[in-house]
Amino acid sequence: MRIGDVASRAGVSTRALRYYEEQGLLDPERTASGQRSYPESAVQRVRLIQHFYAAGLPSRTILHVLPCVDAGTATPEVLDVLSVERDRIAAKMAELEHALAQLDRVIDFARHPDHCSAPRTRGATPSWAGDHNNS
Structure with a gap:
């Protein structure tokens, strides 16, 4: 999925997606021409990131929380x-x-x-x- 499609479906700007990538929160694949390519799951991931930002969490904290979301359990350190x-x-x-x-x-x-x-x-x-x- 292209960056514009993800942005539109997740309700964010393409600039936000680029920022999330810079912060290590998203890791899109790249085509041979260098364009970003996102899996379908990126839309939900971006919505989750937005939820964490709305909760007042900075990107450095979100970066620590996302692996716990993926694993389905929080570590004592993340808590x-x-x-x-x-x-x-x-x-x-x-x-x-x-x-x-x-x-x-x-x-x-x-x-x-x-x-x-x-x-x-x-x-x-x-x-x-x-x-x-x-x-």
């Missing part, structure tokens, strides 16, 4: 890697929750500027701004 990735995503979520709370405070101030207890002088930090050093 550890996935656990680290989960912790990374959870930490990022906590950072985003903090940023969201700060933004809510800014929005509240913008809607009700009379809530600000700081003097309105140039360079003064309003009370809603909180402590910058803990961000």
